[in-house]
Amino acid sequence: MLLETLAQAAPAGGNAASALTQMGPLHLLQEMTSDPGAFLVSWVVLLTLTLMSVLSIYWIVMNLINNIRLRSHSDRVISTFWETPNAQDAIRYMEEQPRSEPFSKIALDAAQAAAHHQRHEGSRLVESLNRSEFVDRALRQAVTRESSRLEAGLTVLATTGSTAPFVGLLGTVWGIYGALIRIGASGQASIDAVAGPVGEALIMTALGLFVAIPAVLAYNFFNRLNRVTNNKFDTFAHDLHDFFATGARVGEVPAKR
Template sequence: MFLQTPAPSDAAQSLGGNSNAEAMKQMGFANLAHGFDWLGWVVFVTLVVMSFLSWYFIIANTIRNGLVKSRADGVINGFWNNPSTQDAIRELETQPKGEPFSKIALDAASAVAHHQQANKGGLAESLSRSEFVDRALRQAVARESLRLEGGQTLLATVGSAAPFVGLLGTVWGIYHALIGIAASGNASMSAVAGPVGEALIMTAIGLFTAIPALLAFNFFNRSNRVIFARFDEFAHDLHDFFATGSRVE
């Protein structure tokens, strides 16, 4: 006669289901911190700091670039449409401190005034007005371009590094799961649920940190290129105006 393995009773199935259900609850974010060791905390805090800094620069750069673009036409047209150069310069001086187009024009005007004051010395002989204005405009454009790029390096770093930081937490969580299996002698859900949940959540946090930073970096990179092109166009017109006394159309 063949021996038949007895089918598991409904009570045993219910008990196993309840056990698995309780184990699955350990995979939630609420229980994540309880299973952290020192490396888990380092990875988690690093990702949180990365996310906070990236969102800070995302919001700050969005506001800054929006203000620069909204004021650009008014500043440029206000300068060219003003019949008096002195009045135009005074209007530029009233612009906000962070407005770049006015600062470029003011640097060019300051270079012309400085060159005129030094006209009696040897400066005018060694450096023409055109060269003097050109140098001032190059420095102004470089300075304002550098200011607009603030936070770009951090966004690029977060976008590229955050997934690997999250991956470190993932690998560490899987390692804990294997340790739990070895310690308990079985691969039950209760032994691996916590560490596996930690690993999956670390992966998700790494991606949620990296994706916004990467998208923002690409967006601001494109937006800045458009503004830099306007810097160059305005600087060329300013050079022609201050070097020759009239704007070259």
């Protein structure tokens, strides 16, 4: 809209107006389509930025859905586990949870480790590791596994945010280089000969920033959410360790018999 307004405001038939009409993304795409060989690097840059954008959008949406689902179920899963008076019923409730629910999987790993250790009373396993150490090792592995799953796609977002501006800059530099060669070959150095090609080359830098900025913001946002979730993992794991190692949660008053 800005380029069209400036072009209309310029004198009819002026060189400036002609240059402004040749600085838009559509004009650049038309030139790239008409002569793909001359714009090979520009095509590579454009396709790379498009791929980065698609992957970023995919992981932003997936992480957003996963975090919404996690926060809507985590508190209910944790509270139900501790509020269930029978340990077997609590474990059965955890087994009914979806495979994508991390807190139930951590609790099940701790329960399975405690049961496995109990079944091997008197064996070399019990002699080498006591119940507390065995459960602690299982919980550490479970927390590490679930924390790694939370980070799915963050590498793509970080890579896109850090490299997309430079990919766009490569397209700009190469576009300006090609524009200067064409200007030199034509022997014209007027504003309409320079502004159009150079302005079109700068579009690549704008595209790089357009792809990178959402990826950086999303990476920081999900990284913050993951830190909060990891803290909840650790707190839940500590309570599970106390429960399966001693039979009671820390702070819990044993029932009188």
